[in-house]
Amino acid sequence: MTTLSKAKNGDWFARKAIPPDLRDDYQRAYGVRQEARFRAPSSLSPNQAKAEFAAWVSEIETRLSTMRASLAGQEQQLTHRQTHALVGRWYDWFIAQHADKQPVEVWDHLFEQYQSALEAFGIDENDEREPPAWYRPRIAAKVTEISRLPSFLAELGMNLDRGSQAALLDTLEPNLVAAMSLLRRQAGGDYTPDAHRGRFPVEAVSVPSNVKLAGMSAWQAFEAWVKERKPATATVNRWRVVFLDLDAFLDGRDIAYMTDDDAIRWKDKLTSTKAGGRTINEVWLTAARTVFNWVKRQKKLTTNPLDGVKVAVARSGPTKGKFQEEDAETILRATTIPLGPLTSRQFKASVRWVPWLCAYTGARSGEMTQLRKQDIEQHRDGFWLLHITPDAGTVKGAMPRTVVLHSHLIEQGFLHFVQSAKAGPLFFDPKAAKADREIDPLNPPRPPYVLMRQKLADWVRKLGVTDPGVGPNHGWRHTFRRRAARAKIEERIRDAFCGHTDPKVARRYELPDIEELAEAINEFPRYPVDTL
Known part of the structure; x- marks a missing residue:
């Protein structure tokens, strides 16, 4: 039975063992082999911690049951959160498939195809009435074609039950429009940060099985760095919140699985929820980059996805002044x-x-x-x-x-x-x-x-x-x-x-x-x- 407890430093903490027969597959997918770990800052109230802990346990158990079903060749059933997380993974996959490869005209043409399908079946996107029953399968076919959803699911080795497939398509459709809009903007030279991506749950992504693991999560990397470098107390206290946040963002995965896209998404998340750009650059990104470079020097990482990542900050005068x-x-x-x-x-x-x-x-x-x-x-x-x-x-x-x-x-x-x-x-x-x-x-x-x-x-x-x-x-x-x-x-x-x-x-x-x-x-x- 997994229980919530307090770590020595006051943080909320829990562990859940991974069944031996699933460890190889779980490690390939999530970067953890023996056990999954939950950690939340001590600032959370008991009720908040219990709520986050319950959601974490549910997510881990769903992963395990889904993995067993996949290994047994059974159809998989997705929860509401998993459906949205999977659409988020599709969104990243679709963008990566087409980024910098198609001109503006291609996206205009694909969007016209989608619009023509709606109009052919008498669907008005501004009409708030429920569409007729025959609408879904016909429009779903066009969404499936443009989104290349079967190819995406095949790459993941996922076999969804009928209800999950329908829910996935319903959720994916408006995000397909957002993805095409983003790719069209980028094809036209507009690389404004993608605000739409932040709506999806942060979910561990599947990665190739040949990735060399670092053997540590973001928090464990910070722990190892502190043990060897013995930094000043002020540095530890200022940086620990950085790695609690990054560890949660990566869902406790091995840091070798952190991609360049992950680094950008984390930076964008900080920009929308944390301090100003200068603080993000000088504290948050500097802390993470420093520790990741240390791990790289230990020959546990081949690249540092945080290299070169920074928030654009307008030029200003000195931030520290003198007394009048x-x-x-x-x-x-x-x-x-x-x-x-x-x-x-x-x-x-x-x-x-x-x-x-x-x-x-x-x-x-x-x-x-x-x-x-x-x-x-x-x-x-x-x-x-x-x-x-x-x-x-x-x-x-x-x-x-x-x-x-x-x-x-x-x-x-x-x-x-x-x-x-x-x-x-x-x-x-x-x-x-x-x-x-x-x-x-x-x-x-x-x-x-x-x-x-x-x-x-x-x-x-x-x-x-x-x-x-x-x-x-x-x-x-x-x-x-x-x-x-x-x-x-x-x-x-x-x-x-x-x-x-x-x-x-x-x-x-x-x-x-x-x-x-x-x-x-x-x-x-x-x-x-x-x-x-």
Whole structure:
């Protein structure tokens, strides 16, 4: 008995064994041999999960019974959903058979044949009355001829019972008109995305038996990639929803069965149901392409169907902006206002110092919320250094760097705060990480410094800095570079503070030393905010 349960990461999960005598055929059709797996995100309510689970069980059992009937030479009976899914498969087959092969005139001629058949039997397509009984078999013959339905079913090895055949033709007829219309548009040079295809259920397609399997579904590929590459927690949390969605789209099939057409259909589905084109390109498609390329390097895939797939996005200006002068001053001025007595000590410290540290170093806010007491030290020449290192947390590119503290920070008492702090993190409680907790690598909890970074972002938004084009934390990096440029600080030194790299080989030999950074930060203008 297949039961619905919760996986370790909170997702809904179930398994159903494939009978031994059907495993070879099931694997050829659906890319799975031992068992079919159901997975749904933890965000679904119990009732929603149960409904999706019931539909999944019904679909698997129907597949198995249909497969047994086919092997026994019996006629197959289709459910309503299977009928529409089969028409979807026919639609893809018919388009593939004729794409870029027939001129506009051919499709005009075929459509006229269909129209002539309707008119010959006195059928008015605008008449909502039920057509006479003799209408169906005569028109069905013309639909069968144009659609080449017998050839399609023969390729699949399907033998349908009479009722399923009639339902299939009834369902196929309006879609034949849509398919001919699409092919006519394409023959005329109009390749507008096909919105009609999205009306069909997503269904696994039959594939040649000689396809070399990768041995993993989309979710299993992501799981294997995470295990080997050990990406940052933020990456795992952002990408896991991508592979839950892709795995569901592919119906848990082996990724070797994903075709170029599947990739385009998934992209079109995302375009209609998910975020904007830029997010789809930079997160969804990049995540899937990256993992599939990794699988390809493991010699488990011969091609990556996602290569070159992207959403057309209109050109626009930069998506991440800098603070306006009044925004920066509003934030820095607010850091000096005492917070309520119920506010945690760590959050008070973060509000007081992290914005100032970002403002005077050009660092990312997460690089500052993960800062530790030992990361602050004095140089032999007297100035103070701040080390940004992967040992403390995530640093982009895992490249450590050292910056020099601005005198305005020291005057405000930052060093006194550091020296009076306990060893370890300055802006979060290390006990919050719960080291004894078992961590699911595919659904890892966000580190405390990331949670603190987000709390700071929420705090900034509440101050009235609400421009969606300016990140509440990231805006400091752009602001630092702008102010440094106004102060005539060299670009290579601005890069060194912010951790930016230059692809030019010559620039690699021009990295500034600590003394140059100390001299440059003395030229960086103070923010005109009274901190007393």
